[in-house]
Amino acid sequence: xxxxxxxxxxxxxxxxxxxxxxxxxxGYRQALMDLVYANFGTxxxxxxxxxxxDDARVAGYGKDLKAISTLNAMRGWPAGSEGGESLPAIWTKxxxxxxxxEAFQAEASKLGDVAxxxxxxxxxxxxxxxxxxxxxxxDDFKKDDEG
Ligand code: HEC
Numbered sequence: 001x002x003x004x005x006x007x008x009x010x011x012x013x014x015x016x017x018x019x020x021x022x023x024x025x026x027g028y029r030q031a032l033m034d035l036v037y038a039n040f041g042t043x044x045x046x047x048x049x050x051x052x053x054d055d056a057r058v059a060g061y062g063k064d065l066k067a068i069s070t071l072n073a074m075r076g077w078p079a080g081s082e083g084g085e086s087l088p089a090i091w092t093k094x095x096x097x098x099x100x101x102e103a104f105q106a107e108a109s110k111l112g113d114v115a116x117x118x119x120x121x122x123x124x125x126x127x128x129x130x131x132x133x134x135x136x137x138x139d140d141f142k143k144d145d146e147g
Contacts, residue, residue, distance in 0.1 A: 026084040029076025032068070039065040040108070040130065043115065047127045055118045062115025062123075069108035073101050085143045097141055104133035 039061040045051045046058055077090055077097070090097045107130040114126040 023081055023083060025076055025078050025081035026086075029073075029086070030084060032071065032073060032076055035068055036065065036108075036134075039068065040111075040127075040134075043111070043123070043127055044131070047124050053120070058123060059116045059118070062112040064112075065115075066109045066112025069105040069112070073105070074098060087141050087143055090141050093140075097137070100133065100137040100141070104130070104137065107133050 042051075042061045043058055043065070046053045077086065077094075079091065082088055082091060107126070111123075111126045111130045114122045117123075
């Protein structure tokens with residue numbers, strides 16, 4: 001009976017994942033980018049003064065951003081996964097796209113290190129350097145970007 005209940009529970013989840021399964025890579029990369037944003041954006045809100053500065057939170061979000069930057073992000077853009085907000089140029093200029101990804105990963109990793117020091121000026125500067133790598137890629141490879 002227990003096993004049957006598990007099967008029923010799992011079956012109930014299927015409609016929710018069906019869309020992602022049409023092209024799992026799109027869901028993967030959007031989830032990855034959302035996680036990047038959740039950490040980077042919160043540091044940004046403090047850098048911009050939108051929410052109060054908190055050394056421990058800056059260090060924590062920086063640490064997680066650094067961890068995320070070690071993931072193999074390119075898994076999100078395999079051949080044949082055109083769609084979402086990704087521009088087709090990604091698949092014709094894959095080397096360029098990958099270089100921009102590596103630049104982001106390097107700067108995000110540094111932001112994690114700097115965030116741990118509590119040095120606000122250094123954190124602001126490294127936040128800016130990391131943000132440039134987002135923009136540099138979005139400008140060339142993402143649809144409908146405002147910045
Ligand atoms: C090497 C390229 C690249 C870099 C670097 C990059 N992005 Fe992205 N990002 C993309 C692409 C391409 C998409 C569109 C994904 C799709 O929908 O197919 C995207 C989508 C997003 C989205 C929307 C996700 C969703 O749910 O649709 C957010 C938010 C985002 N990026 C934030 C960031 C932030 C913040 C940074 C830097 C800290 C960053 N990105 C760095 C390429 C990049």
